[in-house]
Amino acid sequence: MVQFSDIQEAAGRIADKVHRTPVLTCATIDAMAGARLYFKCENLQKVGAFKMRGATNAVFSLPDNEAAKGVATHSSGNHAQALALAARLRGVPAYVVMPSSAPAVKRSAVADYGAEIITCEPNLAARESTLAEVVNRTGAVFVHPYDNDNIIAGQGTAALELLTDHPGLDVVMAPVGGGGLLAGTALATRALAPAADIIAAEPQGADDAHRSLAAGHIIPCEAPKTVADGLLTSLGVRNFPIIQEHVREIWLADDPAIVAAMRLVWERMKIIIEPSSAVCLAAVLARPERVSGQRIGMILSGGNVDLERLPW
Amino acid sequence: MVQFSDIQEAAGRIADKVHRTPVLTCATIDAMAGARLYFKCENLQKVGAFKMRGATNAVFSLPDNEAAKGVATHSSGNHAQALALAARLRGVPAYVVMPSSAPAVKRSAVADYGAEIITCEPNLAARESTLAEVVNRTGAVFVHPYDNDNIIAGQGTAALELLTDHPGLDVVMAPVGGGGLLAGTALATRALAPAADIIAAEPQGADDAHRSLAAGHIIPCEAPKTVADGLLTSLGVRNFPIIQEHVREIWLADDPAIVAAMRLVWERMKIIIEPSSAVCLAAVLARPERVSGQRIGMILSGGNVDLERLPW
Structure with a gap:
């Protein structure tokens, strides 16, 4: 199983080959959420995604x-x-x-x-x-897209940077599809911020990870239907045990909330995110009682959208 | 007249009230330009603009x-x-x-x-x-939008940050409307990078600054016609002498080039910029022979666009 040391090694290996993406904040969105949000901008990564x-x-x-x-x-x-x-x-x-x-x-x-x-x-x-x-x-x-130890370790470097820049977070969030980003995020967070909650977000229309965590075994994603087209895959066998061990909860968000959160980020933060990136924010905005006063880091996973076919 | 020390004082005064915006790079756009470009992202500033x-x-x-x-x-x-x-x-x-x-x-x-x-x-x-x-x-x-010493000093803090992060730039560029951003950028650049060229960019359809510099006196902007609606104003009397003294050239860009550069930034850098922000890049991409091999910093001035009315 991947260790935190693998993530540290990955960070050194890729440092001069990928962007060290900025962490942005937005006072308006904070006021809406009743929390302080730290957005790790992997949409600004090379090829437009944490991948x-x-x-x-x-x-x-x-x-x-x-x-x-x-x-x-x-x-x-x-x-x-x-x-x-x-x-x-x-x-x-x-x-x-x-x-x-x-x-x-x-x-x-x-x-x-x-x-x-x-x-x-x-x-x-x-x-x-x-x-x-x-x-x-x-x-x-x-090289499998997510069910691969080197992939998991590499994706974990985003949370490593986030927690290096902002060590005192109460919660770290990532969206979950195949689980590469989430597993890496969980390992980095557990090592660097042992007290922080690790929470995932998933589209309601592709809630296989949510159901897998409840069932205790991987339930494949069948006939998913969501605007968040980066999160349609089923969990990988290397990813699931890490998620089981470290992820406290998976919050669901429906498509209208995902699109609204995506548009909010475009309008207020002036950055382009794809629907999959908006699932964490959509889940947070729907749960004011759960996030009130918290410092929440969340990974904006990517920004690859077709500008001719926006979802609003 | 505003001094560099006014910009330094402004930086201290506003440091905890505005964002220290990131400087982003994009290998694909660099390859297109034949230069190394450093984008100071004032579109990610509070209220979405350097203002x-x-x-x-x-x-x-x-x-x-x-x-x-x-x-x-x-x-x-x-x-x-x-x-x-x-x-x-x-x-x-x-x-x-x-x-x-x-x-x-x-x-x-x-x-x-x-x-x-x-x-x-x-x-x-x-x-x-x-x-x-x-x-x-x-x-x-x-508080005048640009013809005001405190405004000029404040706008100069963007270039101060850019040159602090990237001291070795060969060229620093800013768009010019009323000249607040350009005057501040010029003063900061002359102090921090004395050998760097200071170049402005202006829409062809609102080329009053270009003509003013050639004439040696302010020529008002009359009946401007450009998609870059943040750059329609005439130069201020406090701004013009600073620009005369420090700005080497004003490069023009036409509207199709501005819109193409804007879209390129959206697609490749995943950030939202308004047309006025794209004028520098449009001017650079039209002048490969002038920029070849240079390290060019440019200020992306803002990101306030109506998502329902995009110019493509």
Whole structure:
């Protein structure tokens, strides 16, 4: 299992390759929440998402002989872009398996970072067999988007920076999809702020992590329906035990609240966040009695949105 | 005339009342420009604009007996919001003269910060006579949006922070409207980076500063036509001599280039800037031969846009 020392090592490894993102505050939103909120701006990270941290840690953790053959993944989202850019920074190939249904804008974003895209039929079996074929053919190392120790350690560096800048937080929050960010955040927070509550936020329409925590075992995410399209995945087996051990609660937020929180951040903080980033704030604003007077750090996970298709 | 020491004093005076905004970089935009760009994010400042610096410095420079009677201005833009908030922070009244034609959203933004709004007919004579009446009636101190030494000194604190964080810049840029930000930026840059070039950027459709610099006297801005609606004003008499002395050149950018640069910043940097903030970047991207290999600091002046009416 990942240790805090892995996060510290990751922080050193990626320091000159990723942005040390700012932590912003907003008096207006604080007044609305009745709490003091510290926003760790991973939307301002390279490729517009915290995914750059884990991908960079994974790529630069490889010994030279393994790295030389490249890295591979299946993803049509931020992880694919992050892995492509991290591989380019190391000067090694990246192979990304994407379904033929992936939007052209996502394909070109990954291609722009220099990755080779391998198209497959849009179903799970085709995705996995295509990935296996690519790995066999190239010898590339498969880097899972979240169910991977180096990824978890890398994502934990965001909370490490947040708690270095603001040591006295009462609560640290992260959104949960596959659980890479949440597991890393939990480990960093438990080590650096042992008394702080670790709370996750999840869309009501993709509440598998909430139900998994209640059930004591992973319940897959089936037929999710939410505007927060970065949080549709099921929990990873490496992620779940960390979350079980450290996360106190998972708060749910419905889509109208997520969109309202997203727009509030755009209007008041002048930063662009994607819906998945707004779930923590939406959950906080819906629970004034739970957060009153608290100092709450929350990770804004990413800012990749289609400006032509805003959700309001 | 304002001295650099006034800017240093302003920095101390406002330090705990405004945000120390981050300086962001973007590898993709650097590659497009062929230069290394350092963006000082005053769009992330309180009230979403650098105007908060000058207004706070002006309000907190007043002796108690003067401050008690309040401050007044005529503005329907960011300065009005900034002055209203600064007055609220000091616990004194703010009076804002606004034309009856001002959009409801701007009126409510100023009212939300606790200012009293006095409506006048939408012409210059009515604005000035109404302001004079308010000042006579209340004893409030008039704080001009830019033609004011405390405002100039306050706006200069943005460049002071930028050059403290990044001492080795070759060029420092700011947009120019009335010249408050540009004059302050010029004084701070000349003191902290004597060898750096100070360059302004201005919309082609409101090029009065460019023409004033060429003519050697202030040419008023008449019938301006540009998307950069924060830069429509004419130069102030306190601002012009500072600009004449220190600013090497004013680069023009046309509206399509301004909108394209604005959108580039939204898409790649995930921050919201208003058109006026994009003029420097638009000017840089149009002059690859002038900026090649340079380290260029530029001030992103504000982020107040109507999300329902984006210019693309």
